[in-house]
Amino acid sequence: MSLNGSAYIVGAYEHPTRKADDLSVVRLHGDVAKGALEDAGLSKEDIDGYFCAGDAPGLGATTMAEYLGLKLRHVDSTECGGSAPILHVAHAAEAIAAGRCNVALITLAGRPRAAGAALSLKSPDPDAPDVAFELPFGPTTANLYGMVAKRHMYEFGTTSEQLAWIKVAASHHAQHNPHAMLKNVVTVEDVVNSPMVSDPLHRLDCCVVSDGGGALIVARPEIARQLKRPLVKVRGTGEAPKHAMGGKVDLTYSAAIWSGPRAFTEAGVTPTDIKYASLYDSFTITVLMQLEDLGFCKKGTGGKFVQDGGLISGIGKLPFNTDGGGLCNNHPANRGGMTKVIEAVRQLRGEAHPAVQVQNCDLALANGIGGALASRHTAGTLIMERI
Amino acid sequence: MSETKPLGRKIMSPRILPEVAPFWQAANEGKLLLKRCDDCREVHYYPRDICPHCLSINTSWFASSGEGRIYSFSTMAIKDAVYTLAYVTLDEGVSLLTNILDAEPKTLRIGQRVRAVFWPSEDGQSVTMFTPF
Ligand SMILES: [Zn+2]
Numbered sequence: 001m002s003l004n005g006s007a008y009i010v011g012a013y014e015h016p017t018r019k020a021d022d023l024s025v026v027r028l029h030g031d032v033a034k035g036a037l038e039d040a041g042l043s044k045e046d047i048d049g050y051f052c053a054g055d056a057p058g059l060g061a062t063t064m065a066e067y068l069g070l071k072l073r074h075v076d077s078t079e080c081g082g083s084a085p086i087l088h089v090a091h092a093a094e095a096i097a098a099g100r101c102n103v104a105l106i107t108l109a110g111r112p113r114a115a116g117a118a119l120s121l122k123s124p125d126p127d128a129p130d131v132a133f134e135l136p137f138g139p140t141t142a143n144l145y146g147m148v149a150k151r152h153m154y155e156f157g158t159t160s161e162q163l164a165w166i167k168v169a170a171s172h173h174a175q176h177n178p179h180a181m182l183k184n185v186v187t188v189e190d191v192v193n194s195p196m197v198s199d200p201l202h203r204l205d206c207c208v209v210s211d212g213g214g215a216l217i218v219a220r221p222e223i224a225r226q227l228k229r230p231l232v233k234v235r236g237t238g239e240a241p242k243h244a245m246g247g248k249v250d251l252t253y254s255a256a257i258w259s260g261p262r263a264f265t266e267a268g269v270t271p272t273d274i275k276y277a278s279l280y281d282s283f284t285i286t287v288l289m290q291l292e293d294l295g296f297c298k299k300g301t302g303g304k305f306v307q308d309g310g311l312i313s314g315i316g317k318l319p320f321n322t323d324g325g326g327l328c329n330n331h332p333a334n335r336g337g338m339t340k341v342i343e344a345v346r347q348l349r350g351e352a353h354p355a356v357q358v359q360n361c362d363l364a365l366a367n368g369i370g371g372a373l374a375s376r377h378t379a380g381t382l383i384m385e386r387i
Numbered sequence: 388m389s390e391t392k393p394l395g396r397k398i399m400s401p402r403i404l405p406e407v408a409p410f411w412q413a414a415n416e417g418k419l420l421l422k423r424c425d426d427c428r429e430v431h432y433y434p435r436d437i438c439p440h441c442l443s444i445n446t447s448w449f450a451s452s453g454e455g456r457i458y459s460f461s462t463m464a465i466k467d468a469v470y471t472l473a474y475v476t477l478d479e480g481v482s483l484l485t486n487i488l489d490a491e492p493k494t495l496r497i498g499q500r501v502r503a504v505f506w507p508s509e510d511g512q513s514v515t516m517f518t519p520f
Pocket residue numbers: 424425426427428429438439440441442443
């Protein structure tokens with residue numbers, strides 16, 4: 001079953017907060033749900049499907065259904081870290097196509113910054129079989145991604161300066177976003193001279209820690225056409241996990257090498273057709289890896305692709321993360337997937353900031369990497385079209 | 388001297404699941420055990436009862452040479468807790484997550500030969516780390 005055209009994204013909302021001292025996790029989920037409904041022009045009674053991941057409190061979908069007073073006939077709590085909302089859009093389209101729901105709400109929210117638990121991304125589930133073989137060695141997100149960057153440099157000659165260009169591009173976009181945590185435009189020198197976190201990744205190679213969240217509403221085509229918002233069609237979807245493969249570790253590619261082609265095939269388009277891309281930017285190296293694995297450039301040539309402003313809107317070959325992304329804007333709940341879809345929707349609607357709006361943006365891609373590139377993660381790819 | 392000894396950082400003790408008890412007992416005796424599948428003959432890591440390559444339940448422990456090469460590494464630059472996380476690819480072909488000890492981080496390189504050393508975690512259980520030789 002192809003999902004191409006089976007559903008539309010009719011509502012999108014990003015929470016303006018970046019530090020939620022006085023807002024609970026459940027309230028943040030509630031705020032973004034209300035925001036997305038208002039954006040779509042729908043009411044609570046229209047929602048019959050709900051999607052959330054591990055960032056939702058308590059029993060997840062059940063707890064949120066109770067808090068918001070939702071009457072549902074389809075729930076999905078697919079959990080794969082930061083890429084979950086991208087999978088949720090695909091699963092919502094699937095559920096709609098199967099007749100299981102008509103209007104699906106997806107929420108993501110969290111407050112790691114206010115809670116001060118930014119480093120506790122990895123669940124130390126004692127029953128996870130890998131934990132005993134990894135936790136003693138002090139894996140953090142920074143040193144795990146550092147190993148990926150170091151191997152990429154070794155294999156392909158990628159440089160810290162090339163990685164820095166990714167942050168430079170994000171900062172060029174963030175200067176126009178009043179909500180962005182980091183609004184200052186930075187240079188390659190600023191990035192490579194920022195303090196080393198875990199080599200070869202510097203502080204400015206890492207995403208921000210922020211609170212907040214976002215929500216999406218995905219609806220059946222007949223319903224989407226009755227609403228007043230521009231039509232954003234789900235055109236292609238793909239998902240895939242990658243892991244250590246029984247010890248055959250290869251850090252030179254991500255699961256996007258599998259999720260990407262599935263999405264492009266379903267959409268019937270190629271990477272050169274994409275006008276705008278939201279790429280998961282937990283670290284600069286994450287972006288580089290996706291550019292190569294999604295086919296925007298050949299494996300090993302990501303450094304060349306991004307240097308000299310390759311990702312800057314209006315200048316580069318492929319405008320990316322025009323809201324400033326996780327590197328500058330926000331990374332709510334330590335999960336970047338939701339905001340990736342939201343900015344792609346803004347671009348397709350022509351509602352991005354005028355300084356970064358891509359001209360005639362009719363085809364956009366959002367990609368997420370949930371988990372850690374160096375150990376285990378799930379990639380989700382979503383291709384959307386403005387009708 | 389800035390060694391990569393894991394000082395200033397708690398070495399979390401592994402919670403030992405029943406199927407991997409021999410691995411941890413051997414580590415306390417200074418040996419690194421691996422699992423090989425009796426049916427497809429593939430070696431895998433982390434060790435499990437069920438072969439991840441063919442799902443056979445016939446898997447056997449054997450002693451690794453304990454030698455291999457650094458596949459990649461990254462040194463945390465946190466004051467008082469400078470340590471190097473690495474993947475080491477053993478001569479038996481599997482890669483494991485570990486720390487590199489007793490080496491100046493700046494001298495480390497991908498492809499460098501390393502051998503297993505055993506370091507006590509918080510509760511005394513030894514874990515496998517590596518050092519250049
Ligand atoms: Zn086997």
